[in-house]
Amino acid sequence: xxxxxxxPSTLSVQEGDSAVIKCTxxxxxxxxxxxxxxxxGKRPQLIIDIRSNVGxxxxxxxxxxxxxxxxxxxxxxxxxxxxxxxxxxxxxxxxSARQLTFGSGTQLTVLP
Amino acid sequence: DAGIxxxxxxxxxxxxxxxxxxxxxxxxxxxxxxxxxxxxxxxxLIHYSYGVKDTDKGEVSDGYSVSRSKTExxxxxxxxxxxxxxxxxxxxxxxxxxxxNEQFFGPGTRLTVL
Numbered sequence: 001x002x003x004x005x006x007x008p009s010t011l012s013v014q015e016g017d018s019a020v021i022k023c024t025x026x027x028x029x030x031x032x033x034x035x036x037x038x039x040x041g042k043r044p045q046l047i048i049d050i051r052s053n054v055g056x057x058x059x060x061x062x063x064x065x066x067x068x069x070x071x072x073x074x075x076x077x078x079x080x081x082x083x084x085x086x087x088x089x090x091x092x093x094x095x096s097a098r099q100l101t102f103g104s105g106t107q108l109t110v111l112p
Numbered sequence: 113d114a115g116i117x118x119x120x121x122x123x124x125x126x127x128x129x130x131x132x133x134x135x136x137x138x139x140x141x142x143x144x145x146x147x148x149x150x151x152x153x154x155x156x157l158i159h160y161s162y163g164v165k166d167t168d169k170g171e172v173s174d175g176y177s178v179s180r181s182k183t184e185x186x187x188x189x190x191x192x193x194x195x196x197x198x199x200x201x202x203x204x205x206x207x208x209x210x211x212x213n214e215q216f217f218g219p220g221t222r223l224t225v226l
Binding site: 001006032034043044045046049089093096097098099100101102103104105 | 143145152154155157160162168171202204206214215216217218219220
């Protein structure tokens with residue numbers, strides 16, 4: 001089955017700096033790559049996603065890049081703010097029922 | 113929140129007792145999923161459903177069963193709860209009818225097995 005590895009597991013940045021989280025995957029059939037943000041005690045929230053026919057996507061301060069040849073994708077957050085502090089999960093989708101396989105998460109802390 | 117509710121939101125039970133968690137959706141989505149979330153493991157798929165009475169196993173299905181007798185409800189049952197099943201359980205649905213799925217989660221159920 002699919003294996004998704006996510007790094008780093010923890011990340012601390014100063015407010016205003018950029019943060020980058022990276023994921024690698026094993027299944028070349030994966031075709032959809034979402035990112036979720038989870039605040040303490042809350043449900044995971046979809047923040048951005050990218051499809052296999054696209055190399056990069058941006059939404060304000062958030063961007064995702066995909067390298068299908070190397071089987072890795074990354075989340076980039078620019079001009080970080082304290083409210084960006086949360087756990088971020090990457091995921092990949094494959095299978096007829098569009099199941100998601102998740103990375104183990106990155107705890108991002110933005111220091112004021 | 114994609115019209116997803118879970119019940120109960122919190123439950124404490126004892127080892128060996130049966131437990132059923134309910135996921136309810138109001139928007140007629142075809143695909144529904146149960147995940148468990150544990151520290152250091154992210155979210156892991158337990159079971160999923162692709163229609164009424166159509167279900168299949170995920171990565172960590174041992175000790176769990178599911179049922180979907182109508183579109184709006186997806187039940188997760190622990191036949192005989194064990195302490196290793198203490199976790200936060202999330203239900204999810206997929207909104208897209210195409211090949212790319214935007215998956216949205218319910219509020220979660222925190223289960224403690226003593």
